[in-house]
Amino acid sequence: MTLPAxxxxxxxxxxxxxxxxxxxxxxxLAMYVVLACGQLSLGQAAFMGLGxxxxxxxxxxxxxxxxxxxxxxxxxxxxxxxxxGVPTLRLSGVYLAIATIGLGEVLRSAYLNIDALGGxxxxxxxxxxxxxxMIFALLALSLTALVLxxxxxxxxxxxxxxEDPTAAAAMGIDVARYHLAALVTSAVxxxxxxxxxxxxxxxxxxxxxxxxxxxxxLSFALxxxxxxxxxxxxxxxxxxxxxxxxxxxxxxxxxxxxxxIVLAVLxxxxxxxGWRMRRTPEKLAGGAR
Amino acid sequence: xxxETNGLTRRYAGLVAVDNVDLALKPGGIHALIGPNGxxxxxxxxxxxxxxxxxxxxxxxxGTDITALPAHRxxxxxxxxxxxxxxxxxxxSVLENVLTGAHSKLSTGLLPTVLRLKSFxxxxxxxxxxxxAALELVGLEAQAALPAGSLPYxxxxxxxxxxxxxxxxxxxxxxxxxxxxxPAETVQLAALVRxxxxxxxxxxxxxxDMGFVMGLSDSITVLNFGRKIFEGTPAEVRAAPxxxxxxxxxRLAARLRAxxxxxxxxxxxxxx
Numbered sequence: 001m002t003l004p005a006x007x008x009x010x011x012x013x014x015x016x017x018x019x020x021x022x023x024x025x026x027x028x029l030a031m032y033v034v035l036a037c038g039q040l041s042l043g044q045a046a047f048m049g050l051g052x053x054x055x056x057x058x059x060x061x062x063x064x065x066x067x068x069x070x071x072x073x074x075x076x077x078x079x080x081x082x083x084x085g086v087p088t089l090r091l092s093g094v095y096l097a098i099a100t101i102g103l104g105e106v107l108r109s110a111y112l113n114i115d116a117l118g119g120x121x122x123x124x125x126x127x128x129x130x131x132x133x134m135i136f137a138l139l140a141l142s143l144t145a146l147v148l149x150x151x152x153x154x155x156x157x158x159x160x161x162x163e164d165p166t167a168a169a170a171m172g173i174d175v176a177r178y179h180l181a182a183l184v185t186s187a188v189x190x191x192x193x194x195x196x197x198x199x200x201x202x203x204x205x206x207x208x209x210x211x212x213x214x215x216x217x218l219s220f221a222l223x224x225x226x227x228x229x230x231x232x233x234x235x236x237x238x239x240x241x242x243x244x245x246x247x248x249x250x251x252x253x254x255x256x257x258x259x260x261i262v263l264a265v266l267x268x269x270x271x272x273x274g275w276r277m278r279r280t281p282e283k284l285a286g287g288a289r
Numbered sequence: 290x291x292x293e294t295n296g297l298t299r300r301y302a303g304l305v306a307v308d309n310v311d312l313a314l315k316p317g318g319i320h321a322l323i324g325p326n327g328x329x330x331x332x333x334x335x336x337x338x339x340x341x342x343x344x345x346x347x348x349x350x351x352g353t354d355i356t357a358l359p360a361h362r363x364x365x366x367x368x369x370x371x372x373x374x375x376x377x378x379x380x381x382s383v384l385e386n387v388l389t390g391a392h393s394k395l396s397t398g399l400l401p402t403v404l405r406l407k408s409f410x411x412x413x414x415x416x417x418x419x420x421x422a423a424l425e426l427v428g429l430e431a432q433a434a435l436p437a438g439s440l441p442y443x444x445x446x447x448x449x450x451x452x453x454x455x456x457x458x459x460x461x462x463x464x465x466x467x468x469x470x471x472p473a474e475t476v477q478l479a480a481l482v483r484x485x486x487x488x489x490x491x492x493x494x495x496x497x498d499m500g501f502v503m504g505l506s507d508s509i510t511v512l513n514f515g516r517k518i519f520e521g522t523p524a525e526v527r528a529a530p531x532x533x534x535x536x537x538x539x540r541l542a543a544r545l546r547a548x549x550x551x552x553x554x555x556x557x558x559x560x561x
Contacts, residue, residue, distance in 0.1 A: 145403050152402045152413070153388070153395045160378045160389045166340060167376035172364035172393025172456065279385045281405070281413050 011132065017244055019200045022135035023193045024240050028220035028232035029142050030189035035226045036150075037182045038162030040097045043084065044190045044217045046104035047077035049209030051191030052198040053117055056126045059199065066129040070195055077191035078184055080107075085183045089176050104214055111206035122205030123198075130199040138196070139233075142189055146229040147277070156279045158182070190217075219257070223264045225271020234272045290349070291316040291460060291491055292337065297346035299332055306332040308515035309346070316459070319482060319492045321502045323526075324512035325536055330495040331373055333512065334464050337493075338370050339363045351459065365393040369453035370462040373495070375445045379438030383429060383448055386437045387420035390452035423451040427481060443474045447481070454485065461485060463494040467501050479505050503527065511535065 003011070011018065027044060034041040055073035058064045064072070088099050111117050118124070149155060161168040161175050169175050198204045216239070224235020242260070243253050268274065292314040299307040307329045314320055322330050335341035337348060339360035347356045355363055369390070378386050395416060401409045424430045427447040432440060437448060446466060453461055463482070467475045479501060486492050496502045502509065503523040511519040511526060513535040519526060526532050 148403045148405065149399065152409070153392055153397070153416075154399070154402065156381070156385055156389045157392055159381055159385075160392075163378040163380060164376050166360075167372065167378070168389075169360040170338060170340065170364060170370055170372075170376075171389050171452070172361045173389075174359075174361045276380060279381065280388065280417065281410065 015132070016200075017240070018132060019130065019135055019196075020240050021237055022132070022139050023197050023200075024220065024236040025139045025233045026135075026142060026189050026193035026196070027217045028224065028236035029139075029146060029229060030186045030193065031217050031221040032226055032229055032232040033146070033182050033186045033189065035221050036162065036229075037158040037178055038092075038165065039179055039182065040093055041088075041100050041183060041186070042097050042214045042218060043081070043100040043104055043183075044186060045209045045211075045214040046100075046107045047080065047187045047190035048194035048197070048213070049104075049107055049111065049204075049206075050076040050080055051194030052204045052209070053111065053123070053194075054191075055195030056123050056198045056204060057117075059127060059129070060123070060125070066199065069129075069199075070192060073195035074188045074191040077187035077194075081183045081187035082180070085180045089179055101211060101214055105210065108206050108210045111209070118205075120206065122203060124203050126198050126202050126204065128200055128202055130196040135196050135200075138192060143229055143233065150229065150277050151279060151281050155277070159279060219261050221271075222261060223268075223272060225268075225274050227270055227275055228273065228277035231271050231273035238272065290314060291351060292493070293349040294337070295347045295349075297333070297336055297348065298344050299329075299336055299341060300344045305515050307336060307343075310512070310515075310517050312510065312517070314460070314491065314493060316491055317486075317489070318507035319486050319494070319505055321506040321509045322493065322495045322512065323497075323499075323502055323509060324518075327514075328512040328535075329515040330512055331464060332515075334370065334462055334495060338368060338462060361393070364456060364458075367457075367459035368462065369456050369458035369460075371446070371449040371453055371464055371466060373464040373468065375442075375449060377437040377445055377448060377452070379436065381437055382433065383424065383435050383437050383440065384417070384420055384433040386448060387423050387452050387455050388416055390423075390455040391416050391420060393456055420451075420455055423455040424448075426454065426484070427451045443470050446470065446478075450481070450485075454490070458490060460491050460493060463492065463496075465495055465497065467496055467498045475501055 027048065030044045030047065051073040054076040055069050058069045058072055059066070084100065084103050088096055091099055112120055157168065157173045157178055160171060161173060161178060165175050220236035220239060221232040222235070223238060224233065225231035239257065242256070246253050246256060264271070290313050292312065294310055294312040297307055297310045298305065310333060322333065324330055332341060336343050339358055343356065347354060349355065350363065350366060350368065353366065355366065378389060381389070395412055397409045397412050421430060421433065424433055427450055429444060429447055429451060432444065437445065440448060450463065450466065467478055470478060475498060482492055482505060506523055509521065509523055509526045510517060511532050518535060519529050519532050521529065
């Protein structure tokens with residue numbers, strides 16, 4: 001496969017940035033899945049870290065091929081989601097946010113203190129196996145699946161429980177089960193994103209998965225919106241591209257990020273892409289209107 | 290019996306909201322639950338539908354003990370309800386609200402859904418048809434595409450009924466369905482409830498509008514301070530001294546207080 005010279009050039013120059021767009025898109029979807037059913041669960045950075053560490057170890061220590069490493073890197077995040085999911089089901093709102101951030105910090109200090117995981121130095125020399133097409137194929141696949149699931153009884157249940165969990169339960173929706181399923185899906189998406197990130201930057205360290213990344217992932221969805229699955233990706237891309245445009249003013253970057261989020265919350269309460277996804281299948285669209 | 294409770298009790302700190310209530314609801318017909326404010330009607334509704342768990346006692350539905358079942362399981366067994374303070378999914382469309390009410394009747398799994406298999410499309414198409422039929426029954430078919438939150442108040446109450454009906458419940462529980470409706474809307478609502486009962490759905494309703502209750506119900510249970518104080522036909526309830534006392538007792542007390550205050554004022558007058 002040969003690409004035109006200019007495109008090849010562009011891809012080569014901005015490879016890291018292009019990869020970040022795909023990976024941050026997946027993380028934004030991981031955030032979307034839980035927010036779309038009304039859970040302010042902020043464990044995505046922790047899930048990402050588990051996917052990154054377990055994926056990197058499977059490649060470096062076990063020497064597994066990448067097509068096995070990628071699905072296997074979901075195991076640890078999903079296990080963690082099930083462990084924290086059951087006891088935190090009773091929590092909601094800020095309490096859930098605080099609990100999930102706390103659990104993420106526990107993992108961070110575990111990475112710092114376990115020698116096999118490289119401690120504060122992290123893991124170095126991870127083979128670069130995440131290809132651009134892989135990252136974007138996975139993003140497109142996840143996005144498509146979320147749109148299709150969103151336009152069915154599952155999507156209706158998610159939106160119903162976000163609006164009113166009590167009324168949703170009275171409609172026959174098993175709210176606890178949906179919460180857990182959303183958390184597990186979030187863990188799969190973030191775990192894959194973490195594994196891809198580890199295999200494109202060759203280095204991972206504990207601080208990439210702490211409090212700050214957790215808030216950054218939340219801001220993807222805050223800025224983009226949660227009315228449809230395209231919105232959080234738009235938010236992620238905006239916040240990923242912005243620092244590149246501001247490269248000459250590095251000291252202003254973080255401040256500007258903050259200002260944008262404040263402005264978005266004040267003036268774009270439904271996000272950059274504020275439209276609400278229809279909850280009936282597309283083939284029925286004519287009949288359902 | 291369709292629905293049976295045995296010594297159903299719910300205590301809150303320092304208050305017995307529902308006190309040792311025995312109910313027995315035969316299948317068919319319209320049954321009302323009345324009582325002065327704070328009598329425990331809504332708490333009893335929440336105990337029956339599983340939104341509140343009892344401190345003591347049992348609930349049996351169609352012969353099954355459902356005391357420990359969570360709300361969503363009871364809905365799947367054939368119960369559906371509306372809420373006193375309307376609880377629609379406001380941002381979702383009118384049709385989507387009704388479809389959500391059919392959740393427990395839909396069973397297509399995740400994979401057929403993502404692959405858009407024939408089974409998925411057939412089930413969704415049937416669900417949309419049933420949702421439209423439910424909307425037609427309450428007269429809201431023209432508003433199907435509007436956001437539920439944009440409907441006028443009376444229509445929102447009707448939408449809640451359609452959302453509950455679409456699961457084809459054996460028992461429909463209506464919590465103050467006429468609240469906030471004008472007299473014309475109330476008359477239409479009574480006709481609708483009668484039509485629902487004629488299709489074989491048993492209706493249990495809580496209502497303060499006595500004209501509505503007396504004209505519509507086959508049997509009435511009266512609660513006061515959490516206890517069942519009377520049970521009978523509308524005519525029997527109207528004639529029962531214990532019911533009249535439960536309602537008028539409060540008003541008489543208020544009148545006595547007022548006349549007492551007036552007497553004090555007169556007594557104080559000359560001295561001032």
